[in-house]
Amino acid sequence: MMTQIVQSEEDIWDAVYKIKYLLKGLPFSEKDTQCVIVSLLEIAHNVLDHGGGMGTVICKRVDGGICFIVSDQGPGIPCVDTILKGQYTSHSGLGLGLNGAKRLMDELKIETSTKGTRIIAIKRYV
Ligand SMILES: Nc1ncnc2c1ncn2[C@@H]1O[C@H](COP(=O)(O)OP(=O)(O)OP(=O)(O)O)[C@@H](O)[C@H]1O
Numbered sequence: 359m360m361t362q363i364v365q366s367e368e369d370i371w372d373a374v375y376k377i378k379y380l381l382k383g384l385p386f387s388e389k390d391t392q393c394v395i396v397s398l399l400e401i402a403h404n405v406l407d408h409g410g411g412m413g414t415v416i417c418k419r420v421d422g423g424i425c426f427i428v429s430d431q432g433p434g435i436p437c438v439d440t441i442l443k444g445q446y447t448s449h450s451g452l453g454l455g456l457n458g459a460k461r462l463m464d465e466l467k468i469e470t471s472t473k474g475t476r477i478i479a480i481k482r483y484v
């Protein structure tokens with residue numbers, strides 16, 4: 359299990375470093391490891407860009423894989439259905455966006471309200 363507060367770009371890289379360490383002990387392929395990292399980068403950058411600038415990343419083992427949870431107390435995602443239908447095109451940053459981050463994971467759930475956002479993502483090695 360790892361946790362990391364995210365308030366800066368440097369914190370995001372600390373989270374990536376810790377998740378890599380966690381994944382190393384599990385039978386993930388190099389490709390799947392990259393998928394998890396790129397997905398986390400997108401979601402964590404959104405905390406800095408849209409989610410009030412501060413959040414937390416937690417990553418833990420689940421049956422046959424890992425789960426990461428990224429939470430913030432920002433204003434929430436206004437058009438979450440459109441985004442998840444793939445009808446929203448992101449236009450800045452890494453350019454993969456939330457929908458791309460979802461495609462890289464096996465499961466991705468978004469809980470969002472005007473009090474904040476929580477994104478729960480799972481990747482399995484089996
Ligand atoms: N944590 C968040 N809190 C509030 N709004 C968010 C959050 N994450 C995403 N959003 C909203 O969802 C939209 C889509 O996010 P997405 O990451 O797909 O694209 P983007 O961040 O605008 O562009 P890019 O990721 O390419 O820089 C954002 O523009 C923003 O309005």
Ligand SMILES: [Mg+2]
Pocket residue numbers: 400403404407448451455456
């Ligand atoms: Mg984004």
